[in-house]
Amino acid sequence: MNDRSAQARGRTAPAAQDDAVIRISGLNKWYGAYHALRDIDLTVRKGERIVICGPSGSGKSTLVRCINALETHQGGTIDVVGTRLTDDLKDVGRIRTEVGMCFQQFNLFPHLTVLENCTLAPRWTRRQSKRDAEAEAMHFLNKVRIPDQANKYPGQLSGGQQQRVAIARALCMKPRIMLFDEPTSALDPEMIKEVLDTMVELARDGMTMLCVTHEMGFARKVADRVIFMDAGAIVEESDPETFFSAARNARTRQFLSQVLGH
Amino acid sequence: MDFVSTFLNVEVILRVYPMLLKGIGNTVALASATIVGGGVAGVLICLVRLYAPKVFRGLAIAYIDLFRAIPILVLLVIIYYALPFVGIRLNAFMAATLALGLVFSSFTAEVFRAGIQAIPRGQTEAAAALGLSFPVTIWRIVLPQAFRIAIPPHTSNAVAIAKDTSLASVVAMPDLLKQATDAQALTANPSPLIAAAIMYLIVLLPAVRLVSYLEERFRNDGKAA
């Protein structure tokens, strides 16, 4: 089954250098005196699916949050689709419209309907008309299979439905890259699959994705690369087959035996 | 003299009724101006208090503390009787609106600050991740949610400041209380005072009920959300 999905992915030879949509180099981040990210180098090519895992507190969230400037970094550089991330609000704004993000806690806007959640950003930042924004929102709500919930409020939906709305909301901005920070960790087990299925479809459509997740089945199925972080550093980076069968790092093997339960 | 002809003298009340009506009109106008003006100013001051550069934040804190500490009557008397010495002459209505508005804005700022700070951080992070600008985030995400949290205490403050409009009678503003005491002097009968008290209650009792209703309703809402 692994082999078949590997074929389905159609992994290609390493693409040309300028295919890179994210280029992180020598990234360092401190929270006060705490060194949260250490010398991170990471290049993500267009269409690549990357799974990031590692023990709690290893800096996974911090890394993905640096990419869309939810956290500031103190050392190194981050380039996203050709824009260098600086303190300049214009650069930050440009990058954020190119990068969508889904959070562990969904973070839907509770006072807005599902449809309004999806149309708010396109209307205010892309200056779309209400009609166009709603038509596009319905397209993406269809894609995540909840068009019938469009006029409900987030509080009326299950966790799985809320996370799918969050995905649709991000997609409405037509991002080139999607970041996921443990999108299924807050979900009841029976709802994890519906969200993962949505993410798998997104991957099939060719979306560039960085997913912090401990869903190793998902990693096997869609990841082009799996990255293992520990204590703020990337300690292992390989394709899923190698990662699961022949991890070099002892810390990685220990982690794997924990999450895979053997 | 029996009780009714002393305190509930219909003939007297009918005679001064137009005076009292004008009084309640002025009282309602004063309360409305205070609540609208002070409310809008309070929300703006709250935003300065939370998001402005450090110096302005400090000034906002000083403003809020000052006007929450000072007794309204003292403030009103200073504005009406002391400011003319520096050339600022306000009529009774303006002076009362200013005094009440300054105090109400500082209470409003505190209530909204608590409301804004109760919103989970994830809300503004999601807005930022979507590329929403700061003003849009405040206007469409933060304030609507803060408003829901702030509505019960804010309404309660509004009722309190509406009651404090009666202080304006001290600077000869023809509010309901002033009109009633004038009418009492005119007719040498306390019935206008009783009538005024009843008029206050007619306006304020439903307002107090509304506060209780909102507190109840939004408490349940909070649980559901």
Ligand SMILES: Nc1ncnc2c1ncn2[C@@H]1O[C@H](COP(=O)(O)OP(=O)(O)O)[C@@H](O)[C@H]1O
């Ligand atoms: N805002 C913050 N202030 C201080 N320390 C933080 C903050 N956010 C995260 N950290 C610390 O940084 C480290 C990495 O956190 P995080 O990136 O959330 O880890 P992970 O997502 O891998 O669990 C943790 O030790 C955490 O305590």
Ligand SMILES: [Mg+2]
């Ligand atoms: Mg995390």
